[in-house]
Structures are given as C-alpha cells and as structure tokens.
Amino acid sequence: MKPQSAFEREPARRVFASELRETRYQFKDGDDEKSPTYVILPTGIRSNRIFIVGTLTEKERRGDQNIFYRGRVADPTGTFFVMAGSYQPEAMQQLARIEPPAFVAVVGKPSLYTTPDGNCLVSVRVESIAVVDRETRDLWVLDTARETLDRLDAFGTTDDSRKAQEEYGTQPDLYKKIVYDALTQVQL
Amino acid sequence: MNLSEVTERISRKLEAKGAQPDRQKIESRLSRLVEEFGVNLDEAERTVTADLAREHNVTGVGGSSTEIRPIHEIVPGEWVTIEGKIVALTPPVSPSIAQTGIIADSSGAMRFVTWARANAPTMEYGHWYRLESAVVDEYKGAPNLKIHSGTTIAQMEKDAPLLPSITPIAELKPGVGSVRAKFIQEWEASHDRMLQTGLLGDETGTIKFVIWKEEGEGKEKLDLDAVYNIFYATVDEYNGRLSLALNTAMYITDEGDIEVGRTETEIRGALVHVAPGSGLIKRCPVEGCNRTLSRQNYCPVHEIQPEFRYDLRIKAVLDDGIRARNVLMQREVVEALTGITLDEAVSIAETNPLGMDEIFYRIRNTVLGRYYTCSGNEFGGRLLVNSCTPIVFQPEELASLLNRAGGEPA
Known part of the structure; x- marks a missing residue:
C-alpha cells in the first residue's frame, strides 16, 4: 500500500542567475504526458522549480490576444528573465501590480527556449511573486550561496552531477568564485 | 500460504534443533495430507512437524512442544x-x-x-x-x-497477580503495549463511533489515542491533564504512524505529573506557496464538527449554516531547497505573524469589496517569499505549527560562507 504522503512537492532549488543562464539540458522524467520536466543545473542537480529573490528592474506587457508580462530580476551575479502569461492568471496579476524597481521573491519553473537564430534562452515561468525587503534578499544570497557550495561539495558523487559534468564540463572553482563574488555584495 | 512456504518453515524449525530433514519428504507428506486427505494446512503442518520431530528424535518443535514460552x-x-x-x-x-x-x-x-x-x-x-x-x-x-x-x-487454577511492564511511548511497537502517560490534548472526534481521541505523552514522546464507542456500558473517558496507567492498549500502525486504541485497555489514574517530552520538529526555509483556503475562513458551528464552510456557508455534513464562526489560518509550503513541506498555522500563530487579529480581519472583510479574498491577499503578500523557522508537531504529512519566527540576517553566517567559498584559492 502506498502511503498517502507519497506525493511530494518538488523543492524550489536556489540558484544564482549566472548559473541558470548556463543551463542547456532539459529532460522529462518518465513517458507520461504529466511527467515532470527537469533541467540539470551546471552545479549538478535536477530542478523543476526554483526560488529567487532579486530586484525587479523592468517589466513589460506583451501580446495582443494572449497577454503576458515579462520582467527582469537582477541578483548579484546577473539577470533572470521571468514571465507570467494567461495560464498563470494569479501570477500575472501579481506581477502587473508591482512597480519596478522593487525587491521581489519569485517561485517558478525554469524553461528553455531556442531563439530563431539558434540561441538558447532560459526563462522562469512565475508561479507566484511578491514584494519583499532587502533583508530577505540578503538571506536569499546566503541561502543560495550555501546550497550552491553544498552542490559543489557533492559534485561528481551523484548521478545528476555526473550528467552535469558530461553536458557542461562544469568547473567547480568557477562557481566557487561566482558564489564568493555574490557574497561580497551583501552589505553588513 | 502454500506448501513450499510451510515446508520451508518446518525444515527451518527442525534445523534449528540440529536435525537435517529432507525437504522433499516434508513436501510430499504435506501434499499427501492436504491434497489426498483434505486436511487443512494448519493441521497438516502440525502433523508433519510432530511426525518428523519424532523421527529425528528432537523435542520442543511445533506440535510436540510442551515447553512453556514467555x-x-x-x-x-x-x-x-x-x-x-x-x-x-x-x-x-x-x-x-x-x-x-x-x-x-x-x-x-x-x-x-x-x-x-x-x-x-x-x-x-x-x-x-x-x-x-x-x-x-x-x-x-x-x-x-x-x-x-x-x-x-x-x-488453570492459577490466579497470580500480573503487573504489566510499562513501555516508554517512543519504544512502542505494533501489538499490545502498556504505558504511563498524561492526557495532554483532546481532539474533536472525527467519526461518529469515536468516544474520545487526543494525544497522550510521557517523557519520551507523544502518541495519538482513540477510545471507540461500545455497546452497553462502554469505556470511560479520560480527564485532560491527568496521568494514567494504561495496561494492555492495542498499538496500531497506520501510514507508518502508531496510535493506541484503549478499548482493550484497563486504565487508572495515577498520582504525580509527567514532564512530557515534546517531539517537536523544527524546519527552516522560505515560504514558497500560500494555498487556497488560507486567510479568513468560516467554520461549521455544530458541536464537534468545526469543518470549513464553502463561500455559500455550506458544510459538507450539516448543510447551510448561517450562524458560522470565523477563523484565521494559513496553509502553506515551507521549502529549504531540499524538501518542500506543508505547514498549517492556526489563528494564534497567524495573528502573531501577520499582525492582523481575527477581529480586524473580520471587519476588513466586511467593509472591503473583495471581502474575505482581501485577507487572503494581505496575508499572502506579507508572508510569501520570506524566510521562517517553524516548529510544531507533524501529523499526516503536515506540520501543525506551534510557533513561527522570521529568520534574521546573521553577519557571522556571511563570514563563514565567505570563508567556505574563498577558502581555497580558485
């Protein structure tokens, strides 16, 4: 008998913008139509949900029939591209109400797009977004730094990280540097 | 159960006594009894075990055993x-x-x-x-x-007094158990056949208990905060969680008090989702029901209840990046966390065009995306939060992470 708690919500991984930007590899876990889609992050973990906190610097409304909002969220290492369309009406309305610049917390799904000229883009489909304060942003940088370092410590010992090595040829020292630089931007 | 399983069991029993039985022989004797003579399997097993024990000249096996076991x-x-x-x-x-x-x-x-x-x-x-x-x-x-x-x-003519040995709650196993415990929390009965349910605790932990209604006189209820000696309760396991049924038990109040060891779980993380059903809700006023009413004041059991009472709660997900966990916060915790009291929430809802939704949005905007430490008891895959505090920035943590990231030259 399967226990009732068999369903486990996917955790929201913590990832810096410069790592997410490098993400290229996406796969489906299972053959079912509803099987979850994951990306493999370069530091070696699968993810189908992420949690980011940064500064919403820009937002714009796009589309005529199918309205959607696009926004840019900056963290100490780069920029996340977030979007919320009519399939996420709550998220879209939340995003519509926020005036940049503002600190925001975003929970969403990473997805990969290939542009017509062959570039690969990573964007975040927003599940929910809320305005937060500077302290939450700083806590997130610490949190993301810790989890990134934890992944680097385990690099090479897990299946996901071996896959990452194969796909990206990840250099752990490079990511350590990114973490260090991100931390130095947190003001005491 | 099939023949080969029984064969295996018989031969193991005999081997344990130093004999070397022939499995084929066991199986053929069993099948002869069962298939040719229509003997039921239990009886066949007993017979074959006893026969073989005699042949191998061993005692203390199966049917021939007369050795009394604790x-x-x-x-x-x-x-x-x-x-x-x-x-x-x-x-x-x-x-x-x-x-x-x-x-x-x-x-x-x-x-x-x-x-x-x-x-x-x-x-x-x-x-x-x-x-x-x-x-x-x-x-x-x-x-x-x-x-x-x-x-x-x-x-037997015996009437020896029997003093059951008390088991600490943390060490109970499915079967039968006797505990010395304090009745620390009474819960609403979730079923018509339930007389009483709640939480018992001793120094080592807590466990849910149930007393079912019985025909005739039935069992007595427990008094809250009293300490009991409970002898021979039935320990059941459901979804990996143990509970005690007291219908088989004898319970008597005991003097003294117990410092209950709380098995509180503490989790830290970001609040990544506020579920529908959070905020200001209406509850069914029928005694012992307390269910959440729909927007039309409809209770799934007691139908339309215009005399509902209001309550505040948050159903949310706290996520540490490794695991996402459901948390449930009751009114006191919500009031402390959001700064909105139940009375204020009711008056906002009654004067605002969005009504109860307004409270949901306010609460969501206050807590979503923030970092918290929640502690409480876990039930059915959900943490019932007793206290929830915002995590504050610790400069020494920044320092230690900087060391970790820059410790070895890149």
Missing part, C-alpha cells in the same frame, strides 16, 4: 505453548472468528484470535489458560496468536 520472546512463524491470563476480550470482527482479545503473562502480552471452526472452548476474561500448540503469525505488522483446531486449551 510471550515477549515469541516471534511470528512459531508454534508455541504458553500460559497466560486473558486481559481483554474484543468483539469478533467476522463470523469466522469465535473470540479475539489479549492474553498476557508476566513477560508481555499478545493479541489472539480463536477461529470459529477450531471449536475451542470459550475463554473467560480474567482467567489463566494453558494453550498448547497455538501458532503465531503476523497481522497488521504485529504478532498475533492463532488458536486453531489443533490447539489444546486448559483452564
């Missing part, structure tokens, strides 16, 4: 002879069962079942019996003594 040493799969006292009788759940209950000796206690087709004499509560050739199997994860047609039952 109850707490018995494991599933054994044929045993025990002497014990009937300390509880429970109503049989099926017509194929003549009697069920609990038999105990000074070492422990075990549930037993007497099959109707065993034609066994009825055992009486409070008397001692000697049971020869009973078989122990496993039922719902707990050892269970089966009395079948091959079991000999003899009432």
